[in-house]
Amino acid sequence: MSDPTTNPTADAEVIPLRPAPFGSAGDDIIANPTGSDAPVRDAASAADIDTSFEVQFDPEPDAEPEPVDDGIGYLLDDPDGDAYPVIPENLRSAAGVGEAIGRHARRLAHRAAFHGVRAPRYALLAVLWGTVGLWRLIDRQLKWWWVSEQDYLRSLAIASGDSREWYKLHREVKDTRRVRGTILAGQAFAVLAALLLLVKLAPWWGWLAVAGVVVPWLAHLGRPEDHPIIVPAVTVPRFRLLNHDVVLRAYYAAGLGHPDKPNQQVTFETTMSRTKEGQGSQVKVVLPHGTGFDDVVKAKKELASGLDVAPSQVYLTHDPTSHRRHTLTVTDRDPLAVPAGKTPLLDCKPRNIWRPAPFGLDEHSRKVTLTLLWISILIGAQPRKGKTFSARLLALYAALDPSVRLSVVDGKNSPDWNKFAMVAYHFIRGTVPGRAGDPVRQLIDALSEIKRHIIDTNDFLSTLSPEECPEGKLTEELCRRYPKRLFIWMLVMEEFQNYFELPDQDDNKQIAELLSFILAVGPSSGVILLSSSQKPSGVGAGDVQRLFNRYRDNHAVRFALRCGNRNVSDAILGGDAYSEGFDASALPVGKPYLGVGYLYGAADETPTVRTHLADHGDAEKILTAARRLRERAGTIAGYAAGEDTGTPDRDVLADVLAVFGSDPALHWTELAERLAGQIGDRWADVTAGAVSEQCRALGVPSVDVKRNGAKTPRKGCRKDAVQRAADTGAAG
Incomplete structure (x- = not known):
């Protein structure tokens, strides 16, 4: 250059x-x-x-650097700085030193096992190439004794007819051969004497010691340059x-x-x-x-x-x-094609929500951890890119802290979250009513309870003295002092967009308003909101759309895995991310890149994270341990304890039959009014459209009904059809 x-x-x-x-x-x-x-x-x-x-x-095998462990939290050094820490962060604790020793011990054990299995092959090759090396050594010594390098000069003298030069060279070579022959005779005598002494005096381990020195040297002399006897145990970068x-x-x-x-x-x-x-x-x-x-x-x-x-x-x-x-x-x-490995949560030890949660590795193989308190997290991606697994990693960390209350809402009703029923205070699945009740009403009740908790927490903190609560906010010490009143609450909203697209617009608006309140006020009161979606835009209309966008955009931390296009990436990461160089639609595609995404807003830097893996079996193992931890701590409550965490689940058909009375048929509007008036604890503010949808989902047809002398029929249902649907459900 x-x-x-x-x-x-x-x-x-x-x-x-x-x-x-x-x-x-x-x-x-x-x-x-x-x-x-x-x-x-x-x-x-x-x-x-x-x-x-x-x-x-082929750089030096031992020269490859070890990944830098930044310890807890995602903190980056000044990229323009040139000062290295005197003692690396990962070696400042007994655990870090133990991890480093264990890592090197595993490497040495692998090399020992690798070469131990191949030791017989190495021995055979050493003997083979040692024999060749011995022959080459003898050949070199003979050529040295015979002064072979002078053959060319004597041949040149003969070709030019210079007899005087030839005689001169011949005399010189005779004298040289005499001297070198004497040296070789002395060498041969010394070697022979040494062998006789070994035969006479040396024990068996003496022969092994000599062979351990001589055979490798002869094998190195005899083997070809491109055929090493001992192959490396690890690949060379x-x-x-x-x-x-x-x-x-x-x-x-x-x-x-x-x-x-x-x-x-x-x-x-x-x-x-x-x-x-x-x-x-x-x-x-x-x-x-x-x-x-x-x-x-x-x-x-x-x-x-x-x-x-x-x-x-x-x-x-x-x-x-x-x-x-x-x-x-x-x-x-390519750092993103290297898996980050299994989650460290598999040790099933108790965790502290006030400490950062392990999330994965960045593009430089540094540990990425995430402090969950005081933030809300939005995770978005195309289907089957690792979105649910990434969200579940953080929820599993919270589950291992027995003091954290978990509310899990799965809008897609998939098996990915089923095992959280062992520890969850609220556990809500899907949007369609079933035997477990109406999930929409359960969600509204759960969000209302979380809203009341936020208000109660703030009211209680305001009553504490400045000495006890100097900054007027929740602390770990206060949570330990008042565990019944002050605690951390994690709300997981999987595919939350499904609850903004319900048939009943009143339900959409109510859920949107509750989530917006929790997102705005909850983090400061110890409520962690973990939201995930594969459709982060184009949801709802009017006020619902406005509330959806406000809910989506106000998440403090975003994690975007592979997206379909730049617009979806911008909806997840925010409008400024692309100008800063982050476009989730440009992330690589393929199985090696599952769980790879941009972590935006967690720190000044935006790392490209390869998340740890916790599959269904791993999640079940961790949650089983979390259940035991909560049983010992006495914090099993709500759904996990078999308790009613809100308004009792509706038996839709039984409630409808109860309000029918003697009427053979009712309009949907009349039915909604009777349900709200007679069973207000479960059907408050219900609409005709909601009743119609739930009854039709359970097999009750919507038919034309004439009542009270009306000339034109209106949509409703008949009592005998409701009874047949109830009998069919009971028999099934």
């Missing part, structure tokens, strides 16, 4: 940067002495460079080692500048270096004037093509001080 030159178009004096050796880390960044601008590196001449990249193969010229070629190919046009050159503020984790290369790029970070985001795929890597290996970090500047990071391998 040619030496860089200064940029003639820069506004300030520029010091050229000396390229560092490829792959070096920790290069000093040369500052601009004028202080008016950062150092840049012009590479307009790089267009003539043919070298596209350098390939480093192979990756492209980028340089400045490759990066420039990629940017120009992506249309982000031009090497020959004035003021259109791409420059660098830092030298190319390895990332702190040692898993990629990074450099700070300065775009031409008039080109910004948005342009780089749009050209990310073209940029990846120019770098000859996958788009999931390219990461762009915006510089908040300048729209022209950003940090380009290119990982050695």
Whole structure:
């Protein structure tokens, strides 16, 4: 790579940067002495460079870096900083040291087992190539003794007819052979004497010691260079080692500048270096004037093509001080295709909701944890991309804290959440009434109860003295002091959009208003809202649509897995995410990428997270342990304890028959009025449409009914049809 030159178009004096050796880390960044601008590196001449990249193969096996463990919480170091911690975060506790020792012990055990199984093969190959090596050693010694290197000179003397030169060379070679022969005779005598001494005096382990030294040396001498006897137990990473010229070629190919046009050159503020984790290369790029970070985001795929890597290996970090500047990071391998592994919750130990929950690994293999308190979380994706599994990970963490009350609402009525019935205070499935009652009414009652809890919590906190509650908000100490009044409550809303699209608009509006209140006020009162949806937009109309959008947009933290298009991604992550370089519709597709998404709003950085895995069997194991923990703590309540957590479940047909009286048929409007008037605790504010839908779902036909001398019939139902449906249901 040619030496860089200064940029003639820069506004300030520029010091050229000396390229560092490829792959070096920790290069000093040369500052601009004028202080008016950062150092840049012009590479307009790089267009003539043919070298596209350098390939480093077979690095030292022990040189591969260990993943950096940031400990609890997702905290990133300053990307421009060069100070490493004196003691790594993961080695500052006994647990961290034990984990590091265990990791290295597992690696050593694997290598020992790998080579132990192949030890007989290694021994046979060592004997075979040792024999070849012995023959090569004898052949070399004989050639050395015979002065074979002089054969060419004597042949040349004969060819030229120079007899004097030949006689001279012949005398020299005779003298040399005499000396070397004496040396070889001494060597042979020494070897023979040593062998006789070994036979006479050495025990069996002495022979093994000699063989352990001599045979490997002879085998190394005899084996071909490309046929190692001992093969590596782990794969050796192979990756492209980028340089400045490759990066420039990629940017120009992506249309982000031009090497020959004035003021259109791409420059660098830092030298190319390895990332702190040692898993990629990074450099700070300065775009031409008039080109910004948005342009780089749009050209990310073209940029990846120019770098000859996958788009999931390219990461762009915006510089908040300048729209022209950003940090380009290119990982050695596709980090998103490497699974994060099983959830650490499988140890089934009790958790503390006041501590961060393990969620997965980011693109640099650092642990990503999420503090669940004081936030609301929205998870969105296409079907079968890991949305439910991701939400369930966080709910499982809450379940392992016996003091947390769980309300699980599954709008799609799938088996994914069924095992939560063992620990849930509310457990509501689907939208259609059944033997378990009316889930819509159960949801309204549950949300109303959570709303009352929020109001009661705030009222109780306001009665506490400033000494006991100095900031006027919930704390871990207060929850321990008043466990009956103050506790954390997690509300899980799976496919929550289904409860905004009910046939009864009154139910839609009531649910929307309750959820909006809980989302706005609940987090400060210890209510954690965990919402997931595959349809985050285009729901409802009028006030319901407005409340839905407000509910969706006010979630503090968003996690977007693979989406169908950019509009869906923007609906989940928010409108600003795309301009910052995050588009969930551009995430890679395929089985290796299930559970991969952007975690937006949890910290200043937005990591690309590979979530941990907890399948159905894992979830059942964790929830069984959570049930035992709650039984010991005495916190099993509500649905999990077989209690009625709200208004009694409706037996729709029995209630309808009870209000029919002696009338053979009733209009739906009359039936709704009688239900609300006579059984108000279960049917308050019910509408004719809701009654009609629930009865028809249970097999009662909607027919024309004439009553009270009306000339035109109106829709309703007959008592005998309700009775037949009730008898059929009882028999089934």
